[in-house]
Amino acid sequence: MRLNEFQNLSKRTLPDGELKDKLANYGMGIAGEAAEVTDELKKAVFHGHDLNADKIKKELGDCLHYIAGIATFLDLTLEEIAYENIEKLKKRYPDGFSEKASRNRVI
Template sequence: MNADNYQELAMRTLAAGLTPRERLTNAALGLSGEAGEFADTVKKHLFHGHPLNREELLKELGDILWYAALACDALDVRLSTVMAANIEKLRRRYPEGFSSERSQQRSE
């Protein structure tokens, strides 16, 4: 499955009738909530002695992707466009791959 196909299929489960502003708000709140659930699962593993719940993490990542697709929909942009722009930004920032030195010296 490619990113744009995912976005199209994911948006089939969006409640009808939401304005772009409502979709963007839903995406922002949903991303925050799902990222928190992902972090909480990691926290329970690292600090509470729970076994790493890989299936739960994958579920939360799926939810995060859904809300990212919703944000793209609200902004009228394809998920693949955002992905490509992010890779281009990373290439400019770290042309030889990540380095701590370049990270510490970057201004953006």
């Protein structure tokens, strides 16, 4: 599935209301779902749990839904967001990521 197709399909659950309320709702949604991803990783890294990739996949999907919603509210597409992010990373790390490049980056 392409990103813009996902974004379009996820529109069926968008809330009605004022833009500021929709943005707050979906911004908090991202934070909540990202916290669930973080909790799964914490359990695996620090608590001795098995890494549950299926659970993480579901929570990442929820994050993507909220990101798609905010993009829709702001008349952006997921594909343009993804493209611009890759372009930024290519400029920031032209030779790929390294700790040294991260410490010395100017962009």
